[in-house]
Amino acid sequence: MSSVVAKFKSRDFLVIVLFLQSIVYAMVFADVPVARQVVGFLYFTFVPGFVIIKLLKMDDLDGLETVLFSVGLSVAFLMLAGLFVNELCFLFGISQPLSLMPLMIILNSLILIGGVLVCLRREDVKVWSGGSLWTSPSALFFACLPILSIVGAIWVNAYENNLILLFMMVAIAFLFLVGVMSERLLCPKLYFFAVLTIAISLLFHSSFISNYIVTFGSDVTGEYFAFKSTENSAYWNATNPYHGGIWTAYGRLNAMLSVTVLPTIYSKLLNINPIWMYKILFPTIFSLVPLGLYQIWQGYIGKKYAFISSFLFMAQSTFYTEMLGLSKQMIAELFFVLLLLVMLNKRMKPYSKAACFMIFSFALVTSHYALAEIFLFFISVTMISLIILKHPSRNITPSMVVLFFVIMFAWYIYTSRSATLNSFTEFGDYVYKQLGEFFDPASRGQTVLRGLGIEAPPSIWNTISRMFAYLTQALIVAGFLGLITGRVKFHLDIEYFLLSSLAMAFLIALIAVPGLANTLNMTRFYHILLFFLAPLCALGADTTTSLVSKQTEAKASILLLVLLVPYFLFQTGFVYEVTQSDSWSVPLSKNRMDPLRLYGHFGYTDGYNVFGARWLSDHIEVGRTRIYACFYSRSDLRAYGMVYMGYIEILSNTTEIAANGVVYMRSLNVIEGTVVGVRHTWNTSELTFLQDLSGIYSNGRSAINMNVDS
Numbered sequence: 001m002s003s004v005v006a007k008f009k010s011r012d013f014l015v016i017v018l019f020l021q022s023i024v025y026a027m028v029f030a031d032v033p034v035a036r037q038v039v040g041f042l043y044f045t046f047v048p049g050f051v052i053i054k055l056l057k058m059d060d061l062d063g064l065e066t067v068l069f070s071v072g073l074s075v076a077f078l079m080l081a082g083l084f085v086n087e088l089c090f091l092f093g094i095s096q097p098l099s100l101m102p103l104m105i106i107l108n109s110l111i112l113i114g115g116v117l118v119c120l121r122r123e124d125v126k127v128w129s130g131g132s133l134w135t136s137p138s139a140l141f142f143a144c145l146p147i148l149s150i151v152g153a154i155w156v157n158a159y160e161n162n163l164i165l166l167f168m169m170v171a172i173a174f175l176f177l178v179g180v181m182s183e184r185l186l187c188p189k190l191y192f193f194a195v196l197t198i199a200i201s202l203l204f205h206s207s208f209i210s211n212y213i214v215t216f217g218s219d220v221t222g223e224y225f226a227f228k229s230t231e232n233s234a235y236w237n238a239t240n241p242y243h244g245g246i247w248t249a250y251g252r253l254n255a256m257l258s259v260t261v262l263p264t265i266y267s268k269l270l271n272i273n274p275i276w277m278y279k280i281l282f283p284t285i286f287s288l289v290p291l292g293l294y295q296i297w298q299g300y301i302g303k304k305y306a307f308i309s310s311f312l313f314m315a316q317s318t319f320y321t322e323m324l325g326l327s328k329q330m331i332a333e334l335f336f337v338l339l340l341l342v343m344l345n346k347r348m349k350p351y352s353k354a355a356c357f358m359i360f361s362f363a364l365v366t367s368h369y370a371l372a373e374i375f376l377f378f379i380s381v382t383m384i385s386l387i388i389l390k391h392p393s394r395n396i397t398p399s400m401v402v403l404f405f406v407i408m409f410a411w412y413i414y415t416s417r418s419a420t421l422n423s424f425t426e427f428g429d430y431v432y433k434q435l436g437e438f439f440d441p442a443s444r445g446q447t448v449l450r451g452l453g454i455e456a457p458p459s460i461w462n463t464i465s466r467m468f469a470y471l472t473q474a475l476i477v478a479g480f481l482g483l484i485t486g487r488v489k490f491h492l493d494i495e496y497f498l499l500s501s502l503a504m505a506f507l508i509a510l511i512a513v514p515g516l517a518n519t520l521n522m523t524r525f526y527h528i529l530l531f532f533l534a535p536l537c538a539l540g541a542d543t544t545t546s547l548v549s550k551q552t553e554a555k556a557s558i559l560l561l562v563l564l565v566p567y568f569l570f571q572t573g574f575v576y577e578v579t580q581s582d583s584w585s586v587p588l589s590k591n592r593m594d595p596l597r598l599y600g601h602f603g604y605t606d607g608y609n610v611f612g613a614r615w616l617s618d619h620i621e622v623g624r625t626r627i628y629a630c631f632y633s634r635s636d637l638r639a640y641g642m643v644y645m646g647y648i649e650i651l652s653n654t655t656e657i658a659a660n661g662v663v664y665m666r667s668l669n670v671i672e673g674t675v676v677g678v679r680h681t682w683n684t685s686e687l688t689f690l691q692d693l694s695g696i697y698s699n700g701r702s703a704i705n706m707n708v709d710s
Contacts, residue, residue: 010118010120010122010123011119013054013115013118013119014115014116014118014119017047017051017111017112017115018112018115020043020047021108021111021112023043024043024044024108025104025108027039027040028040028104031271036270036271037270040270041266041270041281044078044266044269045071045074045075045285046067046071047070047074048073048074048077048078048111048114049069049070049071049072049073049074049075049076050066050070050073050074051115051118052073052077053066053069053073054114054118055114055117055118056351056355056356057123058348058349060347060348060349061348064192064291065295065341065345067288068288068291068295068337068338069338069341069356071334072334072335072338072360072363073356073359075262075285075363076335076359076362077110078107078261078262078265078266079257079258079261079262079366079367080362080363081106081107081110082103082236082257082262082265083236083257083261083366084106085097085098085102085106085107086235086236089102095234095235096233096234096235097234097235098230098231098234098235098268099234099268100268100269103265103268103269104269107265107269138179138185138187138190139193141171141175142175142190142193142194142197142198143197144171145171145172145175145197145198145200146197146200146201146204148164148165148171149168149200149201149202149205149208150204150208151164152164152165152167152168152587153165153206153207153208153209153587154208156587156590156591157208157209157210157211162587162589162591165205165587166577166578166588168201168205169568169569169572172198172201172202172568173565173568175194176194176198176311176561176564176565176568177561179191179307180304180307180308180557180560181558181561188303188307191298191303191304191306191307192291192295194307195290195291195294195307195310195314196287196288196290196291198311198314199287199289199291199314200284200287202314202319202320202572203283203284203286203287203319203320204280204283205320205587206320206321206324206586206587207279207280207324208279209587209590210604210605210606211275211607212275212606212607212610213275213279213639214324214586214602214603214604214605215602216322216323216324216325216586216602216603217322217325217601217602218322218323218324219253220278220324220325220327220639221603221636221638222249222250222253223259223326223327224278224638224639225250225253225638225642225644225645226250226254226256226259227259227274228274228642229254229642230260230264231264231268231274232642234264234268236260236264238255238414240254241254242644250644250645252369253328254415255366255369255411255412256328256367256368256369257366257367258328258331258332258367258368259327259328262331263277263278263327266281278327282330282331283330286330286331286333286334288337289334290310290313290314291310292334292337292340292341293337293531293534294306296337296340296341296344297309297534299344300490300491300492300496300535301490301535301538302490304557305490305535305538305539305542306535308538308557308560308564309534309537309538311564311568312472312530312534312537312564312567313530313531313534315564315568315571315572316526316527316530316571317523317571317572317584318524318526318527319527320572321586322521322523322524322527323527325603328367328368329367329368329370329371329524331367331368332364332367332372333371335363335364335367336364336371336375336531337531338356339360339375340531342356342357342360343357343379343395343396343400344395344493344495344496346395350394357400357403358403361403361404361407361408362407362411365404365408365411365412366411371528372404373408374528375404376401376404376405376408378502379401379404380405381498381502382396382495382498382502383396383397383400383401385498386494386495386498389494391494393494393495395493395495396495458582459581459582461575461576461579462582464566464570464575465570465571465575468563468566468567468570469567469570471563472564472567474540475536475538475540475544475560475563476533476534476537476540477536477540478540478541478543478544479536479537479538479539479540479541479543480501480504480540481543482543483497483536483539487543487546488539488542488543489546490542496532499532500532500533500535500536502532503529503531503533504533506525506529507526507529507533510525537560541556541557541559541560541563544556544559545559572585573585573588573589574588576589577589584597586602586604590604595667595668595671595672595674596668596676596681599632599666599667599668599672600631600632600668600674603632603635605635605636605666605667606667606701608667608699608701608702609640609666609667609701610636611699611702612636612664612665612697612702612703612704613637613639613640613641613643613702614640614641615704616637616641616664616697616704617637617640617641617642617643619696619697620662620704622641622642622643622644622647623644623647625662626649626657626658626660626661627643627647627648627649627661627662627663627664628648628649628650628651628657628662628664629649629650629651629663629665629666630650630651630666630668630669630675630677631650631678632666632668632676633664633665633668633669634648636664636666637664650677650678651677651687652677652678652680653677653680653686653687657689658707659707660706660707660708661706661707662696662704662705662706663690663704663705663706664702665702665703665704665705666701666702667701667702669703670701670702670703671701675687690705693705693706693708694706694707694708
């Protein structure tokens, strides 16, 4: 990232910590708008981890690693310390341990104790700076991208004009192209900054497109419900408080500190609007994931290829759409990357590596169950492979695997009535039952069929888009073959080679095994596998060009640009919007998108729906009244009405409304006249029983009706 610019005396370091704490106390208790949020977020997301780094004497980290580990350790610290506060204070009779005062006092006391321990060592504290970052003109251009992203999204909301966002997409593609082709215009030392700004821009252009949560087809409303339940009581209940209905699904969420304790701590300390916490704070933390991958990859394939691989990872649409509806996975992926950094870092001291592995393992396990299971699978198989190959390794050891296994299953067994562990067995049983459909291609899921080219493309533009996607995948295969045959000039450690090989095998299994891709979602699986496969695309271009000529890096870079720039423009929806064809981009095309896709599949909502859900929560005795809603309308009730999904019955054309039963209707139902059930869709006129209900609330786009018959 740059060179060391200063060494502080340990006493001065303690003074700085005290000074920062005094500022935070002032901002919090004076409740200074904006300053409290910005200063508090930076302090609690960086300082605790930096103190831990100095406690562990991790001075062998470079500048970029210092930033990544500081943030990762800080977030893990908030989760672990929050759990400590939650359990300890409750034992002492404090009924609301996750309220402001206990959190401020205990968290800052722990940070101060760490600062004192660093001071007692009487060793100089190294501090890194951005070096040439602050004087580089090219860095200024990349720094403008997040501004364009935010302004462009707001402009779409206010004026239904997407020109700024379209310009931003062109700017990202152009700056990426220039950065790869000219080291004079973009110094390789600044690739990390380009990766960070592109990541933030892509994430913010999607998260800012609405004043409310957009699910993007994921379960963020369930995460929001779990968070609000914890925040409202200022206490995290380790057991699942709900019974029946979808209690297992909620239990999985309730067992994750990433969606219960962590957002509660941020909300209490920063006094930030919870919705905007999901739109700003979590995406900002998630933007460090491609940065961490860049850090890993540059050690194997060089800065340029690592930059290109990071761009491929970010260009894939899951990164800035579906992931925004999965706050638990966004947090978990940071720990996933940091665990890889810990295992593959040869400069870390053994005790530092062991401590970080333990901290990040617990943080990953308590952040996302599926990603923890995938990580355990990868390191277990890799360790077994190393033993079979008689290749001893200090990076992935049996003790690491056992430690992660114990943490994972202990947590999943003793929280939320083993709901997470039960889910694992349910998913395994589902895949086992699907094996009988081995020869039925449809059993793999629609996304797999589309990826294999079995599903017909709806337009010529979709055909071209798939062509570029197939070519990137072909280069990944070519890169893997190049590694096996030795045609790749880059050297990968045996551990990373085995992890990449396992990722390829996993991808094949997702295609071959019926039902396996459906357990998580094929797009999310592919997104995770790109952690290992994205560099193979660059190596594939290098291998391909080496077959026809020498001096392959320049030609390989050109080949990658020819493929990845159009791939990016198709994935973001830029081409579809410019050609006015069918588009899946909410930021670029929401104003002309099919309502069922926008309000249904992507979970877009507006103030009318939110106010309707809140009115129902305020005026209806939830839990004692039968509530009915269409499949997609439930998300409004769960997130903004705080209605447990198990209390909601999904509407169909055969539904019988109970006496005094309440039917919630959102814009999709009221304006578009569409009701979506579990498997079928109806026009509201087909649900004749709706005509017999009495309206008790309406705001023009959302309505609540009741069956007043006794």
